[in-house]
Amino acid sequence: MRFSPSTWTILAVAALAFASFGAVPAAQAQAVKNADDIISGLQPLKTRF
């Protein structure tokens, strides 16, 4: 059986999408705010850096 180039492209994109979907566990999907971001967000407005 022969596949056209567009079929290979579709298969490759689907495989990549499937692989990346499984790479991130659901519980870790939410980005962890680092300490510097938290400090920045909690700084009083006058002294924010």
Next chain:
Amino acid sequence: MRSSETSRLGRSRLRNCTGVAKLIQESEAPNVDIQIFFAFDSADILPDARPSLDELGKALSDPKLQGATFLIAGHTDAKGSDDYNLALSQRRAEAVKLFLVKTYHVDDGRLSAIGFGKEQLKNKDNPFADENRRVQIVNTGAQGVAEGK
């Protein structure tokens, strides 16, 4: 205690919480939302929550925030009754406070824990979204000012 009395107390507390939340919003106090993972129907902190809590602990221990006081506000999504969510969010806010005091030795007097239940949804368009289940840290000012010093 009778259930009607419990419910009345819950509604009274809810009004107080809403008042505090309104004050915070109006004062535009600096705040950050942090997603903390808890076991279902529990205030037990899951291992997945540890990285977020460690970063929060480091931040609140940093000299740049020395002397500031913070409100740890617990929020739930819209599943369940008002009373149930208020109690659960309160226990979760207290669990975060306990973690910060025990693990990072943050001064107990700098932290207040209040559960707001489902009153302050982050995503009002989707009341059941995960992002509504969160802990919000609010800078409530300098310790000396808060204590009237």
